[in-house]
Amino acid sequence: MANKIFSHAFSALLALSAITANVHGQTLTDLIKDTEIREGCIISLAVADAGGNTLAEWNADYPMVPASTMKTVTTGLALQELGSGFRFRTSIAYSGYTDSLGTLHGDLYIIGGADPTLASTRKKQDSLFNIWGNAVKSAGIDSIAGSIIGDAGFFPDEMAPGSWEWGDLGTYYGAGASGLSFHENSISIRIIPAEKTGQRPYAEQIYPETPWMHIDNLSTTGPRWSPNTILLYTSELCPVAEIRGSYPINGGINIEECCNKYPAMTCAYHFDRYLAANGINSLSGPMDTGRFTTRDPSEFADRDSLHYIITTYSESLSSIVAKTNMESNNMYAETLFKMTGLQTGGSASYETAIKTAGKLLDEMGIDTKGYRQTDGSGLSRQNLVSARFLSTFLSKAAAGPEGDAFIESLPVPGHEGTLKHVLKDVKPEYSSRIRAKSGSMSGVRCYAGYIFPDNRKKPVSFALMSNNHAGKGSDMQKAIEEILKALLAELMPGKSIVL
Structure with missing residues (x-):
């Protein structure tokens, strides 16, 4: 044959x-x-x-x-x-009610619709948060007695298929899809070589911040002109990551783009910070409907019962x-x-x-x-x-x-x-x-x-x-x-x- x-x-x-x-x-x-x-x-x-x-x-x-x-x-x-002409949508909604003093007795939800471009750059994030923030103010909400909740339930929890190799899962190109994406589901880490080979290079997370993540730096500084093999190893199973590999001693300052497996929590965290900076504080802070919550799933409001404030749309398909x-x-x-x-x-x-x-x-x-x-x-x-x-x-x-x-x-x-x-x-x-x-x-x-x-x-x-x-x-x-x-x-x- x-x-x-x-x-x-x-x-x-x-x-x-x-x-x-x-x-x-x-x-x-x-x-x-x-x-x-x-x-x-x-x-x-x-x-x-x-x-x-x-x-x-x-x-x-x-x-x-x-x-x-x-x-x-x-x-x-x-x-x-x-x-x-199809467009992905993302909505801001709330549960509960707002009293005469402007306090929301409930939670503010970010309802994801799987928009992969959501807050893909800092400039787009600032513009988006301004739109969302103004809508929250227009709804008469001055403070939140509950939480800012990132809801990624539009898609199943699996961000990446089981057929991807372990070494790809922590890279920017191994980010995977989420029902509520944020900043293309990536994080930036600054790498600076140490003064001597064999020592740990300096590694600093730049943006977006994910303070609930524990990142261990296990990488080393390699000889001059050696290849850059820095990789971030992480998964959806727990908020822990390891930086492994080698970075050349003459490599200078480099920005590594890595995967963020918790975009819904990241979105909620940064919108919570934005609202706080603009005078709207949440008593219970940010959470998502997945790993980063202390609630039973039954305690989250049904989407159909929420009060919708605004819906924003992605670029065209x-x-x-x-x-x-x-x-x-x-x-x-x-x-x-x-x-x-x-x-x-x-x-x-x-x-x-x-x-x-x-x-x-x-x-x-x-x-x-x-x-x-x-x-x-x-x-x-x-x-x-x-x-x-x-x-x-x-x-x-x-x-x-x-x-x-x-x-x-x-x-x-x-x-x-x-x-x-x-x-x-x-x-x-x-x-x-x-x-x-x-x-x-x-x-x-x-x-x-x-x-x-x-x-x-x-x-x-x-x-x-x-x-x-x-x-x-x-x-x-x-x-x-x-x-x-x-x-x-x-x-x-x-x-x-x-x-």
């Missing part, structure tokens, strides 16, 4: 490669074969026209680890199901999808994955989100052979897709009602986002004809997206994937870019695409 697949793939690519050779005199087929041998990897390629018809393929049905190209499926389905794909934001992708599950499948659990994605793909008429999705971002190595599956999905997504918004969410090589430094030696008039999502992790380099050839008004979709290379990532990156340039040249015969 393997020989048949190889023979078929070779024939299909050979037919396309007969059009022209790439800038180095090699055909696309030769480049792929040489790269597989030199890098000890497997390469998968599928190219399809706007109708989903195969133009070229190589190992197109092999299940491959997609890394962040998985986000194309997540964001494409989210746009399809939620619509580009098309804007959030663009940020997800341009910046390869894992937390945004996980939020969209779970929100699609909630909208269409009735639950934001990972189990439902996974089943919902499979069901939607079946309804689109896409063969899911070689497809297995366990998260929304592609961080899990248990995700598997074939190049044929990805190129087919991309063709159908482009033809759908949200096709334009989806295509525009993908970065242009050499210009923006995660592709800013890709294909820098390709002439801008040709690199601008590509819109694609990259995906990379140890042993994985992938690109999936669209190419707009000269003679086609509609894009050609492609998925180019490499797995299992054991050499330097930079070598594989260079090799995969050469293949991408050759593919671009094949689709634009007679053009000199390189600077």
Whole structure:
């Protein structure tokens, strides 16, 4: 069977490669074969026209680890199901009553609606808290006899899937999704090397403050020019974290972005501080409806019984999808994955989100052979897709009602986002004809997206994937870019695409 697949793939690519050779005199087929041998990897390629018809393929049905190209499926389905104009909502509400002196005999709730962009920067936080604070004052509340409560119950407690590796859980890209997110569920830690190697570097949490968290610094200062291997290890199980790894003695001051597993409590804490600074004090302080509470769950007010003061909304979904794909934001992708599950499948659990994605793909008429999705971002190595599956999905997504918004969410090589430094030696008039999502992790380099050839008004979709290379990532990156340039040249015969 393997020989048949190889023979078929070779024939299909050979037919396309007969059009022209790439800038180095090699055909696309030769480049792929040489790269597989030199890098000890497997390469998968599928190219399809706007109708989903195969133009070229190589190992197109092999299940491959997609890394962040998985986000194309997540964001494409989210746009399809939620619509580009969808907006997440967050509400301020209260239980109890306000007396004639302006004292709220009850609690003030921050009701999360899973907005991943909530207070994503200090500037946005200040603006948001001003809006919320003014609404609280307008409601006649001058003091609070109860607590400020962050309610993240819109999503289940699981912020990250069980398939993520332990070493990823404390990183900024391993933040995960919450029903009430805050500052992209991350914290910033300042690292300063010690005076001598082997000593503890100085580590200081900058923002947002999480005083209930206990962070142990177990890291060391490494020799000059040694790699920075600093990582924060934490989980949702308890508010304890460890800083491990090594930081070079000549590394200077560095800011490490790490994961915050308690965003609802963080939001409540900082809004409580804001209100106190503006003369509105809460007697019992901040808490959430999860780990940081002394109450029984039955003591929290039912959402339907609350008095709602104000509801604020996120940016449009098309804007959030663009940020997800341009910046390869894992937390945004996980939020969209779970929100699609909630909208269409009735639950934001990972189990439902996974089943919902499979069901939607079946309804689109896409063969899911070689497809297995366990998260929304592609961080899990248990995700598997074939190049044929990805190129087919991309063709159908482009033809759908949200096709334009989806295509525009993908970065242009050499210009923006995660592709800013890709294909820098390709002439801008040709690199601008590509819109694609990259995906990379140890042993994985992938690109999936669209190419707009000269003679086609509609894009050609492609998925180019490499797995299992054991050499330097930079070598594989260079090799995969050469293949991408050759593919671009094949689709634009007679053009000199390189600077």
